[in-house]
Amino acid sequence: MHASSPRQKAIDAVTTYTLSVDGLDYSEPPESIFASNVFNNATMKARLPRPVWEALQATIERSATLDRSVADAVAAAMRDWAVERGATHYAHVFYPLTGLTAEKHDAFLGVDDAGNAISEFSGKALIQGEPDASSFPNGGLRETFEARGYTGWDVTSPSYLIENPNGNTLCIPTVFVSYTGDALDKKTPLLRSQQVLDVQARRVLRLFGHDEPENVTTYVGAEQEYFLIDRHFFHARPDLIASGRTLFGARPPKGQEFDDHYFGAIPDRVLAFMYQVERELWKLGIPAKTRHNEVAPGQFEIAPVFERANLANDHQQLLMTTLRRVAGAYGMECILHEKPFKGVNGSGKHVNFSFGNSAQGNLLNPGDTPHANAQFLVFCAAVIRAVGRHGGLIRSVVAHAGNDHRLGANEAPPAIISVFLGEQLMDVFDQIAKGGATESMGKGTLKIGVDTLPALHSDPGDRNRTSPLAFTGNRFEFRAPGSAQSIAGPMVAINSSVAESLDYIATEIEAMLDAGTGLNDAVQDVLQAIVAEHGNVIFNGDSYSDEWKVEAASRGLPNLMTTPEALAEMDSATSRELFARYGVLSNRELHSRFEVYMHRYTLTVAVEARSTLEIARTLLLPAATRYQGELASIAADLKAIGQEPDLTTLNLISDAVRDLRAATSALAELVHQEAPPATVAEAEFCCNVLLPAMENVRRAADMLEDNVADDLWPLPTYQEMLFIL
Ligand code: ADP
Ligand code: MG
Numbered sequence: 199m200h201a202s203s204p205r206q207k208a209i210d211a212v213t214t215y216t217l218s219v220d221g222l223d224y225s226e227p228p229e230s231i232f233a234s235n236v237f238n239n240a241t242m243k244a245r246l247p248r249p250v251w252e253a254l255q256a257t258i259e260r261s262a263t264l265d266r267s268v269a270d271a272v273a274a275a276m277r278d279w280a281v282e283r284g285a286t287h288y289a290h291v292f293y294p295l296t297g298l299t300a301e302k303h304d305a306f307l308g309v310d311d312a313g314n315a316i317s318e319f320s321g322k323a324l325i326q327g328e329p330d331a332s333s334f335p336n337g338g339l340r341e342t343f344e345a346r347g348y349t350g351w352d353v354t355s356p357s358y359l360i361e362n363p364n365g366n367t368l369c370i371p372t373v374f375v376s377y378t379g380d381a382l383d384k385k386t387p388l389l390r391s392q393q394v395l396d397v398q399a400r401r402v403l404r405l406f407g408h409d410e411p412e413n414v415t416t417y418v419g420a421e422q423e424y425f426l427i428d429r430h431f432f433h434a435r436p437d438l439i440a441s442g443r444t445l446f447g448a449r450p451p452k453g454q455e456f457d458d459h460y461f462g463a464i465p466d467r468v469l470a471f472m473y474q475v476e477r478e479l480w481k482l483g484i485p486a487k488t489r490h491n492e493v494a495p496g497q498f499e500i501a502p503v504f505e506r507a508n509l510a511n512d513h514q515q516l517l518m519t520t521l522r523r524v525a526g527a528y529g530m531e532c533i534l535h536e537k538p539f540k541g542v543n544g545s546g547k548h549v550n551f552s553f554g555n556s557a558q559g560n561l562l563n564p565g566d567t568p569h570a571n572a573q574f575l576v577f578c579a580a581v582i583r584a585v586g587r588h589g590g591l592i593r594s595v596v597a598h599a600g601n602d603h604r605l606g607a608n609e610a611p612p613a614i615i616s617v618f619l620g621e622q623l624m625d626v627f628d629q630i631a632k633g634g635a636t637e638s639m640g641k642g643t644l645k646i647g648v649d650t651l652p653a654l655h656s657d658p659g660d661r662n663r664t665s666p667l668a669f670t671g672n673r674f675e676f677r678a679p680g681s682a683q684s685i686a687g688p689m690v691a692i693n694s695s696v697a698e699s700l701d702y703i704a705t706e707i708e709a710m711l712d713a714g715t716g717l718n719d720a721v722q723d724v725l726q727a728i729v730a731e732h733g734n735v736i737f738n739g740d741s742y743s744d745e746w747k748v749e750a751a752s753r754g755l756p757n758l759m760t761t762p763e764a765l766a767e768m769d770s771a772t773s774r775e776l777f778a779r780y781g782v783l784s785n786r787e788l789h790s791r792f793e794v795y796m797h798r799y800t801l802t803v804a805v806e807a808r809s810t811l812e813i814a815r816t817l818l819l820p821a822a823t824r825y826q827g828e829l830a831s832i833a834a835d836l837k838a839i840g841q842e843p844d845l846t847t848l849n850l851i852s853d854a855v856r857d858l859r860a861a862t863s864a865l866a867e868l869v870h871q872e873a874p875p876a877t878v879a880e881a882e883f884c885c886n887v888l889l890p891a892m893e894n895v896r897r898a899a900d901m902l903e904d905n906v907a908d909d910l911w912p913l914p915t916y917q918e919m920l921f922i923l
Pocket of ligand 1: 417503504560673
């Protein structure tokens with residue numbers, strides 16, 4: 199390799215790298231760091247007049263309307279707290295449909311009538327902001343002449359400080375809506391779905407004798423997988439820069455086949471990075487807990503302790519930002535794409551969820567008494583029915599260009615949405631299915647209210663890691679979401695579809711009680727009906743297997759492999775009805791999302807196609823033809839001195855160059871072709887025509903990478919990127 203090639207420079211830089219970051223001061227224990235940059239409940243209680251604090255609590259805990267005078271008092275206290283900590287600015291933080299985090303910053307600094315500088319931050323500025331909404335995707339919800347969008351304070355998610363060596367900013371989590379009140383973001387429907395779930399869950403709890411149940415919330419713990427590579431390699435890969443994934447790259451001689459990376463010792467530089475990430479997260483009140491190597495070389499995982507869904511969502515976004523930012527300080531790039539390296543394990547974001555409150559505890563926890571168990575089974579059945587009715591929707595919310603490369607790739611759950619219950623719970627539902635058929639208590643039947651469940655281990659040995667949605671003892675783990683994704687979309691779909699099923703269950707039981715049926719019999723009846731109708735989504739076997747694909751098809755479960763197919767389910771009649779009925783998303787809002795996501799898919803693939811073309815033409819073809827020329831002149835030289843040259847390699851290279859050229863021209867033609875006018879047709883074109891054409895280019899190029907002299911190859915290889923850290 200030439201000493202001046204970007205590859206060689208990258209390797210030199212990696213080998214001579216020393217940590218340039220000052221060591222952290224770990225004399226301060228994590229407990230005293232935790233939430234030190236959060237204007238949290240404890241801080242508010244200490245700083246706000248009692249009636250103000252109580253009014254705010256009522257809003258946070260019970261959604262009471264917030265009085266303007268309360269907002270003014272909170273704003274003043276919040277500003278004082280932030281200014282004491284060096285803040286000069288505040289920012290409304292929101293979560294547009296891009297899946298990223300957006301923020302608009304304003305200085306506290308103002309000028310009064312006499313021209314004197316003042317520090318201002320009113321209740322109004324806290325409650326509402328007005329960023330220019332025209333540059334955020336809205337899927338046709340807003341005409342350009344009415345581009346106004348509003349951010350509104352989310353009282354339930356605490357404000358926090360983001361530090362920078364040059365100053366600090368007070369960040370206020372907000373919703374983002376249009377002038378007409380339509381949701382333009384991911385948080386608004388999440389909050390709405392949370393309320394809907396609460397209402398229906400409490401109806402069910404009342405049936406079980408909890409007369410005034412506390413509000414029920416969804417708890418979410420998201421495990422984040424990510425890759426780290428040295429920044430020098432990253433910058434020498436235009437595909438990673440443009441698309442977040444490699445569009446070229448031959449298989450390395452050694453991959454992950456030795457299973458020697460998973461849970462292995464963490465490299466020093468990575469460990470130093472993890473310590474700092476955790477410090478930063480703790481300051482922000484994010485309970486980072488678990489860290490380890492993942493399956494692929496260069497792949498890692500971080501998981502915080504579960505929190506309320508809305509907070510978990512905000513924290514998840516902050517976590518992704520923090521990972522990226524801190525990686526830079528350690529000379530690395532954090533890659534959150536679902537499949538950055540072909541043939542190497544992809545990255546997911548396992549979303550663990552449960553429902554509960556502090557009085558009744560975790561509603562997905564099996565109880566000790568028959569009564570508690572019946573209640574647990576009802577909540578489990580609600581999840582099963584939700585998947586049975588809305589599996590398509592649940593598939594659609596994990597659909598995006600990156601995740602298409604991961605789902606079904608034999609290391610991630612397939613695109614078929616099913617539920618894993620584990621042997622024991624599966625057995626229980628089987629018995630329920632039989633139980634009501636006869637009045638007898640014969641072998642293999644289970645009577646609600648009489649039998650206690652067999653003790654379900656909270657960490658069952660038969661843990662299934664192939665299922666998209668697995669019951670793991672006291673929660674469900676949704677394993678299909680992609681590593682780069684916001685968890686809001688998945689949780690909106692789960693909350694809403696589970697709420698609908700709880701509504702159904704409560705309505706059925708209420709009617710039976712009114713007709714004089716006892717509670718236990720009514721519960722038995724409903725559970726049995728649910729298993730009969732939706733038992734086809736329960737699958738305990740190996741979801742990665744080919745047999746499952748066949749069996750799923752015979753059970754009528756769809757296998758939606760690509761984003762355009764899967765997204766269609768988002769805007770289906772059943773999804774529209776679900777969201778409109780519970781006021782989570784109007785038909786208009788839902789359709790706008792469908793448009794935005796479909797268009798984003800098209801944009802993503804289009805960028806990848808252009809990047810493929812550019813790299814093939816300006817980096818790979820020149821390298822290959824240079825080598826071809828070298829071989830040709832050697833052959834000519836040999837001939838000139840009377841020797842018969844061996845033309846095997848030259849012929850091989852010439853053929854491959856011809857293939858690459860042909861594939862590149864074919865792709866170029868498609869890229870320059872006018873795209874179909876409609877959103878869906880355009881996405882389908884990208885999926886069915888552009889992606890295969892890119893694959894053809896890649897095949898020819900990867901073949902060349904395996905055969906061209908290494909010193910001429912311009913792109914860092916998989917081996918270099920994954921193993922030199
Ligand atoms: P795994 O063995 O699946 O890799 P991890 O410890 O990495 O487990 O992550 C499990 C995640 O599930 C954590 O975020 C954890 O806080 C979360 N979790 C645990 N219990 C619950 C619960 N009852 N509800 C929601 N999430 C939970
Ligand atoms: Mg884990």
